[in-house]
Each structure stands twice: as structure tokens, then as C-alpha cells.
Amino acid sequence: MFVASFSIPADGFALGHTLETVPEMTVKAERVAAHGTVWVMPCLWVTGDDFDAFDTALKADPTVDSVIEVEAFEDERYYQLEWDDSVNQFVDALIDTEGSILNAETQNEAWHLRIRFATREQLEVFQDYLSSQNHSFQLLNLFKPKAPRQERGELTAAQRDALVAAVEQGYYQIPRDSTVEEVANALGISNQAASERLRRGIEQLVTTVLVEPEK
Structure with missing residues (x-):
């Protein structure tokens, strides 16, 4: 088992337009899975100082089909989305390699994804897919857990x-x-x-x- 952390520009994955418009906003996926595109990252928590601009940019973002639900809290908002096929195709490639997204959040107009792969070969197949589709990406770290459910940096x-x-x-x-x-x-x-x-x-x-x- 391997846990890999990738940095992928938002314009090559999801919310590229939105994050370019309001780069100061931070997005974090609440529910992540790789068992089917319907269940991959539909729920987002957003923090920042310009929700009005974020909402306007989100409506014009080509990677978002529709905004199903928005709920405002004191200093953050919850969004439930339906993604465009471009995002679903990216996730399909991940599912094909049996990868599981453990964490997904944005930093400086890029997504940081932490993904678990059962084998090194599956990781390499996913990297090959990214390269073949001209997706810009950076492998930030690669960690082989020594215990079940252990993540890189996670203390017992x-x-x-x-x-x-x-x-x-x-x-x-x-x-x-x-x-x-x-x-x-x-x-x-x-x-x-x-x-x-x-x-x-x-x-x-x-x-x-x-x-x-x-x-």
C-alpha cells in the first residue's frame, strides 16, 4: 500500500475558473471516495472573505454542472455540487487504478490530493494517465504505511x-x-x-x- 500526495493545478482538475477569480478562498472536500463519480467530492467546505465573488464565479465555472445546496455558517459555507464530465473523467481514471482519495483541498489555485494505492504499479499507471492527458502535476511525497489505516504524518x-x-x-x-x-x-x-x-x-x-x- 502507498499513500501519494499530489499537487494538481485547479485548471487541470476542478474549479479552475473559480479559484483563479477568487484565489484567496480555500476549498476542502468533506466526503471523498473513489467507488463511483457520483460520490466523489460532492460536498465542499469553503472559507475566505469574498463569498459573493465565489458564488458568482462558481456559477460560471465550466467544471461545475450545478450547485445543489448552499448553507452559510459564521465563517464558512457548505456546498453540494454536481461536477462536469471533465472532472468525472479524471476521477474515472483514478477509479480504474483502484485509487482512493483520502483528502482533497485547495492551496494557491491548486488542488492537493492525498490518494491511497494498493500497489506501486497502480500509482505509476495513474501518473502515466496524467502525463498522457498533459495534466500538470507534482508528486509531493510518497509514503508506505507501516500499520493499517496509517497516514503519512499521522501519530498513533x-x-x-x-x-x-x-x-x-x-x-x-x-x-x-x-x-x-x-x-x-x-x-x-x-x-x-x-x-x-x-x-x-x-x-x-x-x-x-x-x-x-x-x-
Whole structure:
């Protein structure tokens, strides 16, 4: 299993016109799947300072067939859309490779997609499709989970608790205000278990932020 993160310009995927018109708005898909185009990214949460301009641009966006529902909240809006065939064709290619979209959101007029593939071959087939259709894209990182349902950068609950406890007790202060033994006592675990959770948690965070992705 592999989890790949891609950056794809919006004008090569979805909402290109809208995001070019109001690039300061941020869009995040709520429900993502790759079992059928009807269920892929129909629900979007949008934040920003110009919803009027966003709504106007959305109505003129060629990648959107229709806006089914809009609901406004204090500082964000919820949209349910029907996509144009151009978006559906892109998703069809992903479905053909048995990829699953785990996360989709926009940054600087580009979509950041995190996609899970069962094999490296499926990932390569999807990349070949993007290249054959002249889709501009960038592979940001590639991660092979070591545990079921694990994502790149995702800490286990035990690792997170250990790191939080260590910070709260000043373990990472200079000079240190506590020891591994004190962190272990706070968590009710052995010194060795505390040390391993801290080490693995830090390794996970460093791998995410600093280590270059596998090519």
C-alpha cells in the first residue's frame, strides 16, 4: 500500500475558473471516495472573505454542472455540487487504478490530493494517465504505511499522548525540566515504553516535514 500526495493545478482538475477569480478562498472536500463519480467530492467546505465573488464565479465555472445546496455558517459555507464530465473523467481514471482519495483541498489555485494505492504499479499507471492527458502535476511525497489505516504524518494515540506529556512536563526544555522516568510516570507506563513512543513519534514527525519523498 502507498499513500501519494499530489499537487494538481485547479485548471487541470476542478474549479479552475473559480479559484483563479477568487484565489484567496480555500476549498476542502468533506466526503471523498473513489467507488463511483457520483460520490466523489460532492460536498465542499469553503472559507475566505469574498463569498459573493465565489458564488458568482462558481456559477460560471465550466467544471461545475450545478450547485445543489448552499448553507452559510459564521465563517464558512457548505456546498453540494454536481461536477462536469471533465472532472468525472479524471476521477474515472483514478477509479480504474483502484485509487482512493483520502483528502482533497485547495492551496494557491491548486488542488492537493492525498490518494491511497494498493500497489506501486497502480500509482505509476495513474501518473502515466496524467502525463498522457498533459495534466500538470507534482508528486509531493510518497509514503508506505507501516500499520493499517496509517497516514503519512499521522501519530498513533499513544505517540501523541507521550509527546504532549513530554512537552507539558518540560522534557524538551533547555535545560530539561523532567526526565523520561517522569514522563513515563505521568503516562503510567514503563520507562522503555515511554522512550520508544517518544522516539517513534519524533521519527514520524521528522519524516513528514523534513525527509524528501521517495521517487
